[in-house]
Amino acid sequence: MDLIHRKYADPCVFMGMYIAQGRFGEFVAKVWGREKKDIREAFKKEEDGRLWMAYVHSLSEKTFEEWKAELRRPAAPASYALSDEQVRATVERSRKILGRARL
Numbered sequence: 001m002d003l004i005h006r007k008y009a010d011p012c013v014f015m016g017m018y019i020a021q022g023r024f025g026e027f028v029a030k031v032w033g034r035e036k037k038d039i040r041e042a043f044k045k046e047e048d049g050r051l052w053m054a055y056v057h058s059l060s061e062k063t064f065e066e067w068k069a070e071l072r073r074p075a076a077p078a079s080y081a082l083s084d085e086q087v088r089a090t091v092e093r094s095r096k097i098l099g100r101a102r103l
Contacts, residue, residue: 018027051068060067082090 015024015027018024052064055064055067058067
């Protein structure tokens with residue numbers, strides 16, 4: 001009920017009208033839909049404010065929109081695969097380490 005009183009001075013008139021017409025569910029859906037939209041907009045505004053502060057402190061040469069798009073781009077997954085040469089070098093290094101440990 002607090003949600004409705006925050007938006008309307010006297011929500012009982014609106015609710016009574018919708019109840020009389022048999023559309024109370026529609027009334028609730030509209031009120032709840034608007035509230036969700038307001039919450040999303042407030043969150044986006046707060047997020048943009050925080051991103052703006054990070055952008056200003058980053059001293060980037062890019063525009064804010066370019067910087068934000070780059071930030072939201074998913075990072076490429078790291079590859080941990082070794083080439084044959086890297087495997088041979090690692091094995092050789094390991095043998096040298098193990099050879100010193102026997103002394």
